[in-house]
Amino acid sequence: MTRERVSKKMAAIAESATLKVDAKAKALKAEGRPVISYAAGEPDFPTPPHIVDAARAALDDPANFRYTAATGLPELRKAIAEKTKRDSGIEVDPAQIIVTNGGKQAVYMAFQAIINPGDEVILPGPYWTSYPEAIALADGVAVPIYAGADQNYKVTVEQLEAARTERTKAVVFVSPSNPTGAVYNFEETKAIGEWALANGVWVITDEIYQNLTYGGVKAVSIVEAVPELAEQTLLVNGVAKTYAMTGWRLGWMVGPADAIKVAANLQSHLCSNVNNIAQRATIEALTGDTAPIEEMRQAFERRRALIVAELNKVRGFNCPMPEGAFYAYVDVSEVLGTEVAGKTPQTSLELADIILEEAEVAAVPGEAFGPSGYLRFSYALGDEALVEGIQRLQKLFGTK
Incomplete structure (x- = not known):
């Protein structure tokens, strides 16, 4: 009797799409390309010092070992x-x-x-x-x-x-x-x-x-x-x-x-x-102290307004204003089926690949989250990089 070499259940599980896109962006960066990644849902801030200090103090208690x-x-x-x-x-x-x-x-x-x-x-x-x-x-x-x-x-x-x-x-x-x-x-x-x-x-x-x-x-x-x-x-x-x-x-x-x-x-x-x-x-x-937490939240709120305003200037992009988290989810259905850098993407997966290659900007395609026709941009990255990346998209697609 022939047996499966590995678990069929495990083999059917897909790799995390967000981590996959982020890994590809990091690999291109390692090659020297100036990629700006909006892929990972990870704050760019360091963990607040008082939290890190608590971890250091915990190392002095053998009970934690x-x-x-x-x-x-x-x-x-x-x-x-x-x-x-x-x-x-x-x-x-x-x-x-x-x-x-x-x-x-x-x-x-x-x-x-x-x-x-x-x-x-x-x-x-x-x-x-x-x-x-x-x-x-x-x-x-x-x-x-x-x-x-x-x-x-x-x-x-x-x-x-x-x-x-x-x-x-x-x-x-x-x-x-x-x-x-x-x-x-x-x-x-x-x-x-x-x-x-x-x-x-x-x-x-x-x-x-x-x-x-x-x-x-x-x-x-x-x-x-x-x-x-x-x-x-x-x-x-x-x-x-x-x-x-x-x-x-x-x-x-x-x-x-x-x-x-x-x-x-x-x-x-x-x-x-x-x-x-x-x-x-x-x-x-x-x-503990909530002040550093509120400072980060306020930074995200500022970035939210900035990224949505700039994304909505891109021809064919429609981005509702998010009220929470740190993602902008853009409807790009108007772009699909049109020419972009000499190619005609039919899906947001294809569009994301074109954007990465032509503009050196990484975003996660809608296929990772359900239907095609969307791109997710995390605004949990520095203000300067956030603006530069969207400006690259405005150059690639044109503005409204």
Whole structure:
């Protein structure tokens, strides 16, 4: 009998599109080309000093060199519970929290905790590139639905209901969104929460960008809008984006006791506990000085206005104003099928390749997040590079 050499499930998982584009941009830079990359969702700021100092102090305590609880340090779980009450409007017991190796692991474990083979997960798009793969790894079936620029990239209850079947187990709710920066208002959030509650649908809500909103907008947690939904909601979060701690790999999941229990069992076999130094640093991030955090948020807000204004000057580009995260999601459908630098791109994937080669600008094509016809630009990079890159696009495509 012939056996597969490697796991068919693992072989079916696609490489992260955002990391792939960023790696290609870095490779071209290494060759000496002046590439400006808008690909990675990573703040260009260093981790604030008081957080780094807490990590240094943690190195002096030998207790941090040992195994600790698989679910996380008690002090950190308490700090996360306080943050969850402060920012998500729900009171949770620290026992309802598991600390993970970054937000990605929290997303992965959320699906592992509740999805059985064949269960359907409604996935509003444009969606983060890792969600479909995490659903597949749990043997679930992703059911994508889409909202374009005409809807400000926000799906409706009517779309959710049209996608619901007897096999629907969960819906993914992300506000602010990666890749679009869209933020659902209170009424929109409440309507989706009430729909999920009425239909017995679990909600997996990714709140990692909840503190990065602009123009006075607040990201309302779905459990704050519909408190009764808490028993069928998993909240995933982390410190990577708001606190400029991408490399520290610290995230968490909050949810009902039964889901957290099975996730904790998985983690006990998967990786034991999360790095204790990173956990100690995160305690300081969540409880310490907020001034450096606000300074970074204000910088993102300034860059948001700048990048959207400049992108909308590019011929054929249509970029709604994002209200959160640090991404601009551009509708480039008008450009497709037209000549660009002697070529005629039919997809945003082809267009992104042309832009990289001709303008030495890296952006992530819409295919990474759902339908073709879009490009994602991160504005988590320095002001000077941000402007120069868009000026290259204005030169390549012309201006309106």
